Amino acid sequence: MSNEATRPEIAIAGRHLAKRFGHVQALSDASITVPSGKVVALFGDNGAGKSTFLKLLLGIYQKDAGELIIGDEQVELHSVRDAQQLGVDCVYQDLALAPDLSVVDNMFLGHELTRPGALGWAGFVDRKEMEERADAALRNLSIKLPSLRVAVQDLSGGQRQAVAVARAVMWSRTAVLMDEPTAALGARQSEIVCDLMRSVAESGLGVLVVSHDLPRALKVADTVNILWRGKTALEAPAAGLTVPEVVSTMVGYQVGEAA
Numbered sequence: 001m002s003n004e005a006t007r008p009e010i011a012i013a014g015r016h017l018a019k020r021f022g023h024v025q026a027l028s029d030a031s032i033t034v035p036s037g038k039v040v041a042l043f044g045d046n047g048a049g050k051s052t053f054l055k056l057l058l059g060i061y062q063k064d065a066g067e068l069i070i071g072d073e074q075v076e077l078h079s080v081r082d083a084q085q086l087g088v089d090c091v092y093q094d095l096a097l098a099p100d101l102s103v104v105d106n107m108f109l110g111h112e113l114t115r116p117g118a119l120g121w122a123g124f125v126d127r128k129e130m131e132e133r134a135d136a137a138l139r140n141l142s143i144k145l146p147s148l149r150v151a152v153q154d155l156s157g158g159q160r161q162a163v164a165v166a167r168a169v170m171w172s173r174t175a176v177l178m179d180e181p182t183a184a185l186g187a188r189q190s191e192i193v194c195d196l197m198r199s200v201a202e203s204g205l206g207v208l209v210v211s212h213d214l215p216r217a218l219k220v221a222d223t224v225n226i227l228w229r230g231k232t233a234l235e236a237p238a239a240g241l242t243v244p245e246v247v248s249t250m251v252g253y254q255v256g257e258a259a
């Protein structure tokens with residue numbers, strides 16, 4: 001868990017970001033700041049540029065213009081690896097879990113712990129330590145599962161989502177980005193995932209969540225950012241906003257403007 005004294009003020013931010021794909025100007029002037037310990041909800045109509053923004057923050061795409069900040073420092077990201085090394089991870093919409101592997105194996109996918117073998121040869125996977133660390137990561141977020149050895153395909157949708165969130169948190173030091181984390185879930189499981197977002201923020205990380213579930217995201221977020229045709233149309237505290245106001249801004253009316 002992060003130490004408050006050493007926590008950066010800004011976990012992650014993109015300022016005045018622009019990105020063009022051929023003839024499509026996906027982003028022209030988009031700015032989002034995610035402070036440490038806060039949940040920021042990113043809203044926007046289809047094609048507004050939300051996924052493009054996330055992919056710029058993750059190093060999947062490279063920006064044409066603007067500034068990226070991670071952990072209070074201005075950075076350049078050339079790959080996903082660059083973002084990961086700065087402590088940024090993502091819970092993707094498809095969760096990117098291997099269904100036939102256990103919870104533990106999914107939590108360590110690509111990060112397996114090995115002990116050195118005899119004569120310095122490749123070591124064996126240290127399963128005991130993997131289980132202990134996975135268990136601690138899940139407990140920190142108060143996630144309860146039937147077993148760590150169960151295959152992910154035998155968990156409920158909400159439990160799978162929780163494993164994906166815990167995995168991202170385990171490998172993040174700075175910020176966790178979430179792309180539609182409740183899209184495939186029922187009401188009760190969505191509430192559990194929203195509670196999880198708050199726990200992640202309370203652990204000191206910045207959380208940026210892209211969502212079409214406006215009522216739930218408004219409830220869980222500290223700040224709301226709305227993109228409209230590739231530009232930031234509104235950045236405001238969630239507490240003062242209603243769903244109709246958000247929808248108006250998403251479709252191009254400013255808050256307070258007569259329809």
Ligand SMILES: Nc1ncnc2c1ncn2[C@@H]1O[C@H](COP(=O)(O)OP(=O)(O)OP(=O)(O)O)[C@@H](O)[C@H]1O
Nearest residue numbers: 021024025026044045046047048049050051052053
């Ligand atoms: N790799 C790409 N190549 C070409 N055009 C792209 C690419 N990625 C996104 N776009 C275009 O950029 C614009 C913004 O797309 P983006 O996926 O970022 O929007 P979004 O807000 O995430 O939409 P949705 O809610 O529908 O997922 C769209 O017009 C889209 O067609």
